[in-house]
Structures are given as structure tokens and as C-alpha cells.
Amino acid sequence: MSEKFDVIVVGAGMAGNACAYVLAQGGLKVLQIERGETPGSKNVQGAILYADAIERIIPDFRDDAPLERHMIEQRLWIMDDNAYVGASYRSEDFNQEPYNRYTILRTHFDQWFNKKVREAGALVICETTVTELLLDGKRVIGVLTDRKGGEIYADAVVLCDGVNSRLATKAGFHPEIQPKDVALAVKEIHFLPQETIEARFNLGENEGVAIEMAGKITAGMMGTGFLYTNQESITLGVGCMLSDFKKQKVTPYQLLEKMKNHPSIKPLIADSEMKEYAAHLIPEGGYNAIPKVYGDGWMIAGDAGQFVNGLHREGSNLAMTTGMLAAQTLIALKAAGKPFNATHLSAYKTKLDNSFVMKDLKKYRRMPDIFHRNKQFFTTYPDLLSQAAQSMIRVDGIDKKSKEQGIKKSFLASRSWFGLLGDAFKFWRAVE
């Protein structure tokens, strides 16, 4: 392939598809390279799609995108071994079109998204792994692929190659990823008849629920669990920081099995057929883990740039938004006849800083460190909460005043006044 492109986009996930689509719509000559057999075949997500991000790129996406259920209810479970203390929010407002968020199956969704990319005029080649960036000094001038005569040239390369960000680390653009900055998540998809799902979760047709879980299911590690309803399946999984996984002896699949056998979860997936098991790393380092995302002839978008809001479980919307902003930067420069060098590509960083992406990540910049250093939020408190709830709910002839005193004592015994106040302050600092 001797022809030269305006832009090469590496990867066909949320960031890559958003970027390639916007570039092609903007009239640039785009090549998108994907290592999977088809777009989506290497991609893993929970998965919740936030309508807002895709709507800004493809306003009428609802017409033909493969969407599972729109979410009308969000549950939060703080769990110990036998129980959970929960909160939920369910509103008929979420049942009004246009819907705000949906469950999706990434393999199906990404194929649809990539079809849009091709229709917009980008050239897409699959089953091709980009092995290295081609450099002229510090400037990226193209990519090397594992195809015959695999050198392909472009004025800019946008790296949407996912959390492992191999191309940028190989090129020395940023250091290796640290275990403290990524979570390892494993999940399964369980099939059940549509009516069974709707009955078990109190849902009408096309309505969905998301359950986010914290506490004992992560075996003392910093992490969370989740369960999402799809049309005819349930996706459930658990993820913990890799730095925590590294220090203990429970395997990820043992953790998942334990979660599936929790007395509150087991009945929800009873008699289902498991059809796929997947694992994925999630960038959780936040603001401080974001590398340099542009340079001479290159930009980084999506998970490769560590753009994930861990607390709010947002990632795909940040991926799409960063991919879109990278594309818009290139389109504007091309129109102005300016070269894609670091000076001009810095406009991408300005766009990021002015968007919700960096504003949100900056707001929660202290969170990863605070939670890393204070595991009691994942161990002690879920236990205390559960015991307190049980004490107040169980009717056993003990007066409520004595029960309250007992609960107070249990909190003080575990954390002390100083500890409790300190934890309250830390929690506030993490999310302020």
C-alpha cells in the first residue's frame, strides 16, 4: 500500500470509530486499522452506552443501532458475605424518549458503528495488527503492520489502541502502565428468556436496570461489581485494582464465582446459560495517570489515554468524546492548511481541557490515591453497615435505643472517633 493518507486511526473501539467517523465526514482521507476479525471482536465493556456522547456524533443513532434495553433504574448495593444494604433510583422520567442510557453488547454495537464509519467514506482494514509506529526523528509518519509490505504513511496517526497503549509505550511517548493505575475486570454473559428477565427485575419491555456493587465481593480489594440487564441476557462481573490483585492469592475467576454465588445474586441468574467469559483492563488512574496525548504527527484518544471516570463508571463516552475532539482538531488544521505538528495539535489538549472529560477527571483527581490508601471503604464499612441494618431491622425484643448504642460502639471499635471523622473527610476530599 503505497498511497498516503491524511490520517490513520489505529483501532475500531469507541474512540477509534468516533474519530474515524468524524474525520471521514469532515472530508479527510482516512484509514482505520483493526486487528480483530471484525470491528468489535476484540472489544470488551460492561456495557452501558450513554446516549449523549454518541448523539453528538450520530444524532439519529437510535434508528438502527443495536441497543439492548434503556435504563430506568440504578441500584447500588453495599455487600457483605450474606447481605447487601442498598439504594436505588427508578424514575418514569427515564422511560421517556429520547432515552438517556442503554445496555449494549459491544461486539454488535461496534460492528454497527464501524459500518457508519465506512459509509462516511473511511477505508477500514481488519485482521491487521499495527506493530509499530514509523518515526522520522520524533515525528510519526505512519505505521508498520503485520501485513506484507506493511508500511503505511499518513500526516497523522491517532492511537485508539486501547488501555494497553502498546504503540505509544513502544515509541517512548509515555512510560509503561502501572498496576495501581488499572483495574482487572472479568465478566460473564448469561442468557435467559426475555420474560424471565423482566419478571426477575420488575421491568417492562425494553426497560433495563443496572446494579453497581461494592464491599465484600471484592475480597478486600479496591474494586466494584456490576450486573446489567440486556434484552435476553444478563452481564455480570467484578473488577479490582491490579495492584491489589497482585498482593493476594484469589484468582479473578474465583472472585467472579464467589460473586455469582452470593445469596442476593444467585437467584437472579438461576437457570441461565453462560455463553461468554471475558476479561479486560480498565484505566482507573484518573487525572494523574493521563499521559501526554499529542506530539508531532500523533494523538491519543480513549482508553489509550486513560480517559475513564472510575467513580461514575464512565469510559465509553469519554472515549467517543476524545476521539471526536481529536478528529475535529485535525479537520480544523487541515482546513487552515496547517501541518499536524505538536504545536498545532496542542489545540486537542485545549479542547479536552474545556470539555467535561478533563473537568470531571480533574474533580476526582485525588480519588484513586485516597481509595488505594484506605481499604476500609471496601472492607470495614460494608460490614458495619450490614450489621447496623440487620440490628435495626431484626425484631428480637431488644429496645431500639440499646441497638443504636450497639451500632455506635461497633463503628467506634472498628474505626474510633478520629478514624470515622478522618474517613468522612477523606471521602469528601475524594469526591469534592
Next chain:
Amino acid sequence: MSKIEEKLFQDRYQVDTAGAHIAIKDAELCLHCEQQQCAVCCPAGCYTQEGNGRLVLITDGCLECGTCRIVCDQRNLDWEWPRGGFGILFKFG
């Protein structure tokens, strides 16, 4: 469904018979690694502890998450993506 093999049995792969995409650089280095956390952390159970301190890596069930590369303090892995079209092929993702 508690064994990893039973989970991986549900997954679709195009195994590259031309060679593995991950290789242990120096097996001796693993002998001196006390934790061998790759064997604990790999979500596909690709790393097996032999009992004599040796580690065996079989990449056929690899889910391509990248965990082993990041947890290896010794940086003792040659870790590349599989050739285009090979490896795990998610049906649902």
C-alpha cells in the same frame, strides 16, 4: 462452572499455529520470582506453576487483557498482540 477451562470453553478463538504472542524471556528469572503473581492474576489461567518453581505458559486461552505484562515486576515477557485476525474473537464483548 467453577473451573477456568469450562469458562474458556464458551469463548471463540482463532489460535495462531505459527506461534504464541506472549513468551517468557528467561525461564530462570521466574524460578527466582517468589510471588509468581502472573499465575494468580491471569484471568484465563494461562500460567501454571509446576511445583518445582517453574512456570508454564500456554497462550491458547488468552483473553488479551494485558494483565501479565503489567504485573510482571521482572519485565520478563515478550508481549505482542496476536497477528491480525488471530486470538480471542468475542461474540458479545
